[in-house]
Amino acid sequence: MSELWYTEKQTGSYGITMKVKRTLHTEQTDFQYLEMVETEEWGNMLFLDGMVMTSQRDEFVYHEMVAHVPLFTHPNPENVLVVGGGDGGVIREVLKHPSVKKATLAEIDGKVIEYSKVYLPEIAGDLEDPRVEVKVGDGFMHIAESENEYDVIMVDSTEPVGPAVNLFTKGFYAGISKALKEDGIFVAQCDNPWFKADLIRQVQSDVKEIFPITRLYTANIPTYPSGLWCFTIGSKKHDPLAVEDSRFHEIETKYYTKELHKASFALPKFVQDLT
Amino acid sequence: MSELWYTEKQTGSYGITMKVKRTLHTEQTDFQYLEMVETEEWGNMLFLDGMVMTSQRDEFVYHEMVAHVPLFTHPNPENVLVVGGGDGGVIREVLKHPSVKKATLAEIDGKVIEYSKVYLPEIAGDLEDPRVEVKVGDGFMHIAESENEYDVIMVDSTEPVGPAVNLFTKGFYAGISKALKEDGIFVAQCDNPWFKADLIRQVQSDVKEIFPITRLYTANIPTYPSGLWCFTIGSKKHDPLAVEDSRFHEIETKYYTKELHKASFALPKFVQDLT
Amino acid sequence: MSELWYTEKQTGSYGITMKVKRTLHTEQTDFQYLEMVETEEWGNMLFLDGMVMTSQRDEFVYHEMVAHVPLFTHPNPENVLVVGGGDGGVIREVLKHPSVKKATLAEIDGKVIEYSKVYLPEIAGDLEDPRVEVKVGDGFMHIAESENEYDVIMVDSTEPVGPAVNLFTKGFYAGISKALKEDGIFVAQCDNPWFKADLIRQVQSDVKEIFPITRLYTANIPTYPSGLWCFTIGSKKHDPLAVEDSRFHEIETKYYTKELHKASFALPKFVQDLT
Amino acid sequence: MSELWYTEKQTGSYGITMKVKRTLHTEQTDFQYLEMVETEEWGNMLFLDGMVMTSQRDEFVYHEMVAHVPLFTHPNPENVLVVGGGDGGVIREVLKHPSVKKATLAEIDGKVIEYSKVYLPEIAGDLEDPRVEVKVGDGFMHIAESENEYDVIMVDSTEPVGPAVNLFTKGFYAGISKALKEDGIFVAQCDNPWFKADLIRQVQSDVKEIFPITRLYTANIPTYPSGLWCFTIGSKKHDPLAVEDSRFHEIETKYYTKELHKASFALPKFVQDLT
Incomplete structure (x- = not known):
């Protein structure tokens, strides 16, 4: 055999x-x-x-949790930027929010987009939506050139090695702050607490220096290391834990719920100790 | 190499x-x-x-979450039974609650206890505590012979194959109900929603027929399938979601927190659909 | 990684x-x-x-050793049949012998031929040679319908499971004898002595009942189980160990030599015990 | 599972x-x-x-082939040295030759001997034989200190990394020549021709500079890389290919036979090209 x-x-x-x-x-x-x-x-x-x-089987967790937590936190997200995310999954979730008028994807590697369209069509399909602008190029540079422009920025990067190494720096978070409007929100995946505790501690510490509201939340992604994935949120004004119930409208999801929106910020003790 | x-x-x-x-x-x-x-x-x-x-590295999650959720839900747990759990980890956590006067371990396989003491001493060490009674024998039979005796029963079994097959039956849950006092609580691990959705649905359905309050909660255990582990709680009177803040006293934990106590019942949408 | x-x-x-x-x-x-x-x-x-x-890297061993041992044993091989061998490697070696006028390939699975031509061109290339006739069909049936026709028949089959199961039966060897001319020779791969001793013993015993000269020889094929591969030869008249030195002409090989022709019949004691 | x-x-x-x-x-x-x-x-x-x-299952091949080829080549081996070989397998085979009066084992790592006696008793058992002297120490040094002493020296080393690195040098072969009597023979394992062709070429070239008769032979060892293992023989006087039939006496073997003694020197073409 x-x-x-x-x-x-x-x-x-x-x-x-x-x-x-x-x-x-x-x-x-x-x-x-x-x-x-x-x-x-x-x-x-x-x-x-x-x-x-x-x-294909577990992508919904990551994409829903990156997108819906900040988008339901912001009262009226219209202009959204996704850095990385060339598979299109975050964009698909972003477009579920009717307030969104424009979603820009800044992916450095055009091949990721190209082959996701072929082999992951149910993830990448919405990249063709008229509200979406796809920019193949360096997200770091795109951020640097933007000012007071976005309501929400989502960083859907790989690990801090290879092309994503600049996306885990204080300079990048400062650029994001500048690129966001005055009540803007940003979210970034930041790996797992079992094998990368130091990275989470560093990201939390760096983001706190720049954003008045900094929080960590988690989601279960079976194919990611340890099954427990972390996301750092940095917000200028709106607190994801203070979202009023009326803000949540109906969207179709498989993981995200409005209860989980808040519960996902309740951290295991050893993870809480990293924040 | x-x-x-x-x-x-x-x-x-x-x-x-x-x-x-x-x-x-x-x-x-x-x-x-x-x-x-x-x-x-x-x-x-x-x-x-x-x-x-x-x-040794991730055992604390399972053991804390099996023990502390029901023990903080019950207002005064004095007499506790652990079915299975021969490694002693649940017992160790149970003993952190000063109200507990007696903790009985009913483990069918004495070898599990024997070798856990040798190779997992920091897990099994508290099996020697004077409040603990170790019974090497069939937990199913022990339950059948008990009536109105326990405040909390915890089922720390293997999967429903091999020696644990009887521990996933309606008859077993009925026996547990009988063995519990009138305000007793029971908890059982019930595998993961990614690969064993049918099992969770069945356990939830079976327990609901017997216990007025039936709930599902989760915890992240990296070495268990999918990293997302489920626990079914069946309670005659006390609701784990209605625990008053004053009930929580300080215990030393690495995973469990009083915030997580409630947040762990907020389920991903596809898991909620199993209950 | x-x-x-x-x-x-x-x-x-x-x-x-x-x-x-x-x-x-x-x-x-x-x-x-x-x-x-x-x-x-x-x-x-x-x-x-x-x-x-x-x-691609070690194919030459098998193909040379299946082909050249019988072809140098037979004084004038003109008409050759290969059963199986859809990758074309045995045919390539057969064509190195100038006496050969016709080489027929009877391969049951046309897909093997098709994809070997695409992905193993240096093995399958000679299938286009004008001396070669490719018959996609059941080698067992082709043998059954042939009489007094071939000088040499080579059975290049898979293991005796699946489509090759009939190629390891006494009936098949009898059919081969009938299909061969009166001084014909046949060879078949017969697996390895470390894991399939019983198979070798059986094949040797079966072939001996039909062919007056039955011998076993080996070759080292690293990607085949145990690295030691066996071949059974059945001959009506010519003994592979009695080939005169003048019979060997120059052909280009990477494994086969005229010294190895005879040496490969010197068996390890535990293999000799199977014959 | x-x-x-x-x-x-x-x-x-x-x-x-x-x-x-x-x-x-x-x-x-x-x-x-x-x-x-x-x-x-x-x-x-x-x-x-x-x-x-x-x-335990395939050790007999290596041990028989290292020992019996030189011992049957030498007309009267009395004093034998094994360098390395702490498992005792070569010694066991050496003792099958009644002419042998003394067999010295020079193994650098006493732990190999210790644990082979416990877990490989049927290999290491004969290390207790009165004809055997076990010297735990550097074989290279032992060789350097010996002169005109041994009839046969067998080098049963690991690969040329770690403790065995000195055993694959021209200086070592010169030392062996000095340690051998005037008609002495030495043999050394020299890895496989599929992955270590350069090593074999080098060893052959180095030994040829020192020994008038240098030859390569092979054996099939399933658990060794490629299944085809090489041995270099260096002899001052006796040619392993010229052994007279009367020299071979009966010994119990599972791999070695007198026919294989000579046949194992018939090399695949691509291996012959390394000599």
């Missing part, structure tokens, strides 16, 4: 392993090693530099 | 894999295949029939 | 494992599961039902 | 993988990382620095 398995070592001595039906596309792009793989358990999966980016 | 890795296939096509320093003990007991293994990432780990039971 | 590895369990508890760059083609054909995979160590590899058939 | 597998990467992108029942002993000795592991397929196995040294 023979089998093809893809193993992601999430640390030097621990990982997840997935049975693979076939590789759909593999390519060294200008920025990273891109693999699109068909797995039995999780459907098609996108890997960048050997790290799980998304899978 | 050569390496020894332990791979637990959590489904037929997905699993976790851990680098192993050495096996500490392996034995086919009268009930199951027991493996005590030293891993690099998680420390010593106990496997029963090839399933992760506990690891 | 993430990696894709193909593991062939050669027994229930042992196997080889290869790093995979990408899958080139996977398909359930009418007969078997076909995988064409690009590996780092062995180049492109063909798997049928999860068993290594051939790799 | 969970399983513990030991994977030896024989190259960066290829390896063998074995199901493990349990680790018997693991230890960083003064010289190397020693692992004694119980496998399902091969029985107990000894690994040094992550490389298979020997297994």
